[in-house]
Amino acid sequence: MPVGVLAVVAAGLWLLWWLLEVPPDPVAELRAGQEQTVRLDREGLAIFREPPNYATFCEVKDSAGRAIELDHSPGPSTTVGGKDWVVTLTSDNPVPPGTYTITCGAIDDSGTFAVGPGMFRLPDAVEERMDVIPPVIILGGLLVAGTSATVIFIRRRRCRSKAG
Known part of the structure; x- marks a missing residue:
């Protein structure tokens, strides 16, 4: 028994984790090479990329100009307004709600990116x-x-x- x-x-627990892994909707879009300032009202930060998902790199700074470390592990996908997005980068540590400046690029120098609040994350060990x-x-x-x-x-x- x-x-x-x-x-x-x-x-x-597995079902709960699976349900919570759905990413929140992005709040802003930007093209490769474009600098975008976004306001996040929730903790965390996720950067999305339209498929195909070529090697992506982004630089994120908070309102004080401090760099935010990003985790390059791919995440789940979502569809917003008919566009498919895949989480490609997330903040390594929880970041508070606030204003962030983001610049993204890719090996192919093209693509559209989106920025949104972070997803629920279980502790790494779990x-x-x-x-x-x-x-x-x-x-x-x-x-x-x-x-x-x-x-x-x-x-x-x-x-x-x-x-x-």
Whole structure:
């Protein structure tokens, strides 16, 4: 029984993580090489790029001119106003709401970028293990089903042998 409960809890956590990974809508667009100042009303920062997603580089500075470190791990996609966007960069650390200046480019010197608030992020230690959870849920479910089937089989066999 505890394995089944753990499997249900793990499935719920994985589903919650999957639902929370949807990025918020971008608040501004900019072309490659263009400098854009944006106001973010929520914590965090995400930079989107229209597919195809060639190597992207951006420089972000806060209102005091301090550089914001960016994480280059690709993220989920979203569609806003008929445009497809893919998260290509996010702020390495949570940044407070405020005004930021962004300049982006790409190897192909083209493309449209968008900027928006950051996504909900799980702690790195948890996020790194999220790819493991679905197989664990499946194996846990198979273990519970197999154990239940074995117990039922043994009990029925004992009942038949006592009756016969």
